[in-house]
Amino acid sequence: MMLASDTRETAAADSGTEDFGPRQADVLEAALTLLVEGGDKGFTTARLARAANCSKESLYKWFGDRSGLLAAMVTYQASKVRVAGSLNARPSAEEFKRQLTDFAHDLLTVLSGPTSLALNRLAIGEAGRTDAQLGHLLTERGRRAIEERAKKLLDTGKRAGLIRFDDREEAFATLYGLIVGDMHVRMLLGETVPALAGDAAISAQAARAIGKFHRLYAAGDDMTTTA
Amino acid sequence: MMLASDTRETAAADSGTEDFGPRQADVLEAALTLLVEGGDKGFTTARLARAANCSKESLYKWFGDRSGLLAAMVTYQASKVRVAGSLNARPSAEEFKRQLTDFAHDLLTVLSGPTSLALNRLAIGEAGRTDAQLGHLLTERGRRAIEERAKKLLDTGKRAGLIRFDDREEAFATLYGLIVGDMHVRMLLGETVPALAGDAAISAQAARAIGKFHRLYAAGDDMTTTA
DNA sequence: CCCGAACCGTACCGTACGGTACTTGTTTGG
DNA sequence: CCAAACAAGTACCGTACGGTACGGTTCGGG
Numbered sequence: 001m002m003l004a005s006d007t008r009e010t011a012a013a014d015s016g017t018e019d020f021g022p023r024q025a026d027v028l029e030a031a032l033t034l035l036v037e038g039g040d041k042g043f044t045t046a047r048l049a050r051a052a053n054c055s056k057e058s059l060y061k062w063f064g065d066r067s068g069l070l071a072a073m074v075t076y077q078a079s080k081v082r083v084a085g086s087l088n089a090r091p092s093a094e095e096f097k098r099q100l101t102d103f104a105h106d107l108l109t110v111l112s113g114p115t116s117l118a119l120n121r122l123a124i125g126e127a128g129r130t131d132a133q134l135g136h137l138l139t140e141r142g143r144r145a146i147e148e149r150a151k152k153l154l155d156t157g158k159r160a161g162l163i164r165f166d167d168r169e170e171a172f173a174t175l176y177g178l179i180v181g182d183m184h185v186r187m188l189l190g191e192t193v194p195a196l197a198g199d200a201a202i203s204a205q206a207a208r209a210i211g212k213f214h215r216l217y218a219a220g221d222d223m224t225t226t227a
Numbered sequence: 228m229m230l231a232s233d234t235r236e237t238a239a240a241d242s243g244t245e246d247f248g249p250r251q252a253d254v255l256e257a258a259l260t261l262l263v264e265g266g267d268k269g270f271t272t273a274r275l276a277r278a279a280n281c282s283k284e285s286l287y288k289w290f291g292d293r294s295g296l297l298a299a300m301v302t303y304q305a306s307k308v309r310v311a312g313s314l315n316a317r318p319s320a321e322e323f324k325r326q327l328t329d330f331a332h333d334l335l336t337v338l339s340g341p342t343s344l345a346l347n348r349l350a351i352g353e354a355g356r357t358d359a360q361l362g363h364l365l366t367e368r369g370r371r372a373i374e375e376r377a378k379k380l381l382d383t384g385k386r387a388g389l390i391r392f393d394d395r396e397e398a399f400a401t402l403y404g405l406i407v408g409d410m411h412v413r414m415l416l417g418e419t420v421p422a423l424a425g426d427a428a429i430s431a432q433a434a435r436a437i438g439k440f441h442r443l444y445a446a447g448d449d450m451t452t453t454a
Numbered sequence: 455c456c457c458g459a460a461c462c463g464t465a466c467c468g469t470a471c472g473g474t475a476c477t478t479g480t481t482t483g484g
Numbered sequence: 485c486c487a488a489a490c491a492a493g494t495a496c497c498g499t500a501c502g503g504t505a506c507g508g509t510t511c512g513g514g
Contacts, residue, residue, distance in 0.1 A: 039355020044501065055462045057504075066502065101240035118355065124415045125352030127347060128266020128345065132417020139416055173408045174439060185411055188351045189366055190359020212443055231457075250491095271471065282492045293472065 018197065020076060027052040028076040031221055036118045040125055045069075066131075070122065071137055077115055078141035087156065092222075096162050097210060099153055104179045104206035107146060111184050112196045116142075121188060152177060163217040171217060179209040247303060251289055254279040258296065268351055272296075294357075298364055299350065305368035314383065324437060325387050331406045331433035332381055334373060335349055338411050339423045343369075347415060352421045362423040377402060390444040398444060404437040 010055075018026065030052035037044045045066065049056045063069040088095060110116055123134040150172050157163040165171040169205045195205045247255065254373035262270045276283045290296040294321065315322060337343055346365060354362040377399050384390040392398040410420045422432045 041356050042353065045500080045503080049463085053462080055464085057463095057503090057506095058461060060503065061461090119303070120412070120416075121351050121355050123417075124348050125267065127415065127417035128348050129268050135416035135418065139413065139418060170435070174405065177404035177406075177408035178401065179401045179404075180409060182407060184409070184412070185347070185415075186366065188354065188412075188415075189347075189362035190354035191362065191366060216439055216442060270472080273471080276492090280492080282494090284475085284493095285491060287473065289490090 011053055020072070022052075024072075025042070025076065027054055028073055031073050032077060032118070035073070035122065036114045039118070040122050043122075048224050063225060070109060070126070070134055073127060074134065075141055075214040076118060078145070081110060081142075086104055087152065089156065091156065091159055091162075093162055096157050097162065098106060098215065099174075100157075100210045101203075101206050103153055104209050107170070107176075107179055108183075108206060109164045109199075110146075111165070111180065112193075112202070121141055124188065133214060147172065161219055163214075164224065165217055174216065175209075175213050177210050179206065197215070228238045237416070244430050249297070250281075251299075252303065254281055254289070255300055258300050259342055259345070263301070266345070267349050269276060270349075292359070297353075297361055298379070301346060301350070301361065301364050302368055307370075308337060309372065312401065316383065317387055318389075319384065320389055323384050323387065324441060325382075326380060327402075327437045328430075328433050330377060331436050332430055334403075334406055334408075335423060335429045335433060336426075337373075338407065339414060339420075339429070345413055351410065351415065374399065376404065386388060388446055391446040392440075392444055401443065402436075405439050406433065 003032045009027055018125060027048070031043070031048050036046055045056050045059055048069075049059060058068065063072050068086055090101075091099060121136060125130075126132070127135040133209075151168055154163070154165070154168060154171055154175070158165065163171075186193050187196070194201065254275070256301070258270070258275050261275055272283050272286055275296075276286060278312060282393075286296065290299050315326070329343055346351040346369075350365045353359070378395055381390070381392070381395055381398055381402070385392065390398075410423060413420050414423070421428065423429055
């Protein structure tokens with residue numbers, strides 16, 4: 001129910017950052033819960049009003065519109081998953097690999113989370129019409145953070161002489177592809193992916209992916225250490 | 228719900244053999260067109276009836292239900308993309324690489340096609356509720372073919388001594404991840420992915436992915452050719 | 455003590471959808 | 485040539501949604 005009222009000041013990162021009073025946060029929390037267990041079909045203003053103990057009129061006063069409400073849900077959820085990886089400017093090889101593996105683990109955990117899946121389903125469903133305003137918002141708010149973290153990680157590895165690449169974009173794309181593969185789409189389609197069932201499986205998948213990435217991008221020739 | 232036991236005497240109940248008389252095929256074609264340019268929002272029985280010059284009653288008689296109609300659309304579309312790669316039992320290294328690249332090219336072309344995107348969006352939107360019957364159908368009808376072709380390809384390469392792997396599933400997953408990455412989800416979200424804009428870009432992406440795959444799975448030690 | 459703002463609960467409106475029923479051609483086979 | 489089947493077109497029904505309006509209630513400030 002309540003995550004203790006956020007005393008966040010200076011949350012300003014780049015753009016947007018409306019901080020949603022505590023009442024609105026509660027409503028958005030209820031909205032996400034409703035969306036997770038009902039899909040966009042089960043998510044309606046009347047139901048949300050009942051679930052959040054507020055009136056529909058207030059919903060429209062606060063968020064203006066249904067799409068405004070959805071947008072608010074996206075930014076609200078994105079503001080919750082702000083993760084910060086501990087960075088070491090000059091990591092050892094093992095340390096770096098560990099950081100990469102942690103990144104992969106976090107990425108898989110986030111992507112397989114029910115809230116992420118529900119929001120992505122919603123945005124994808126809406127992407128057919130209205131030119132994907134919500135999809136853009138989702139990629140902007142959700143993916144950007146991940147991409148930033150990964151690229152910082154890659155730069156660190158390159159500076160430390162541990163990995164080698166020319167195109168950082170391409171390296172990131174490869175890393176992402178190796179970690180996630182088609183599992184994201186399969187989960188979005190409702191399948192249960194065995195490689196992501198439980199934390200142990202996720203860790204195994206992360207380790208496998210990072211092993212391959214290392215064999216592709218390692219600066220040295222220690223690629224014989226494959227499991 | 229029920230598949231009606233009505234006058235339908237064709238035994239196409241279970242799997243495969245979707246013959247769909249020519250009239251039904253036309254209707255399904257119109258349905259796909261409508262879905263592509265309207266999304267699931269713009270796709271309604273009344274609109275389809277008007278677009279296909281048929282009556283709603285006929286729609287319900289032929290497909291039983293809205294979900295039945297959607298399922299028919301999926302299987303119909305799947306029956307159209309039946310691709311057959313020319314297989315060579317004992318290809319040379321270059322020939323094999325070419326086959327892999329062709330596969331990657333075809334995969335990217337199919338995934339970025341508007342019909343595929345629309346159907347995937349539909350199934351994903353429906354996956355929130357109703358336990359993803361349509362999603363399963365889509366993976367079964369659509370992905371299976373691709374997976375079969377790829378695995379046959381991998382086996383061929385292994386038999387020819389060109390690539391080496393223990394787990395075929397894992398090798399396929401890696402191949403898929405290297406080719407597609409997160410571009411599928413991004414397209415589903417409505418983004419325009421530059422790496423897939425036009426056939427030349429797709430070919431370049433395919434070649435890049437297969438290059439990496441080869442560096443990971445080549446049987447020889449020619450992996451020193453890193454760029 | 456009162457006033458006004460905020461807000462909950464509910465009722466309401468227009469619309470649009472899925473699904474059904476009926477009427478009117480049009481085919482088809484005996 | 486006729487009757488039975490089939491299908492187009494339309495009208496219709498129940499429902500459910502997005503969005504709005506209204507009465508009652510709380511709460512903080514003057």
